[in-house]
Amino acid sequence: QSALTQPASVSGSPGQSITISCTGSSRDVGGYKYVSWYQQYPGKAPKLIIYDVIDRPAGVSNRFSGSKSGNTASLTISGLQAEDEADYYCSSYTNSDSVLFGGGTKVTV
């Protein structure tokens, strides 16, 4: 299976909102509510910021929000801050009992 499709890069100014898309198929993103998003700084392990499409783990800023429409999931970062500059990855459970990640999106503030 091919990776989920994410834009390679997204940029925004401090205070703005940006949205990162994650496109799959009915076999993954469109077929299940198990879409997650991760934030990764260079040289560090990823951190879960959204799970089950829209839920945030405890301690994650409410500036991060998730949504899904059809085969495309989205991560929105509102009130963009310098600390949000990182790589972001989506992932989805698939109909073959596996997990598929997106190619990653570099966010520049």
Add this chain to the structure above:
Amino acid sequence: EVQLVESGGGLVQPGGSLRLSCAASGFMFSDHVMSWVRQAPGKGLEWVSTISDNGGSTFYADFVKGRFTISRDNSKNTLSLQMSSLRADDAAVYYCAKDLKTIDAFDMWGQGTTVTVSS
């Protein structure tokens, strides 16, 4: 402190084998599904394998099926990944990760261990 610590990475020749380990602490290891996720240099994340809480069910990415074996020892709070027939494109940082529920989201990650495949 809740922690996952990987070990066992290193340099291996193409066709060789390597065993990765992940020591878990600070949570009830035996209650949780566990996974391995890898990241090649400069590339994105790639799911490798998942094992159920009791070890009775295992799942593998197509590109490692028949070459990698995931296992766990709940008495020692340890997750393992036995890798064989290693190829150059298996070179990556391998992360141990705790699943939130089943094969869905990974809510805790180790710091990673680096596997280099080269002659």
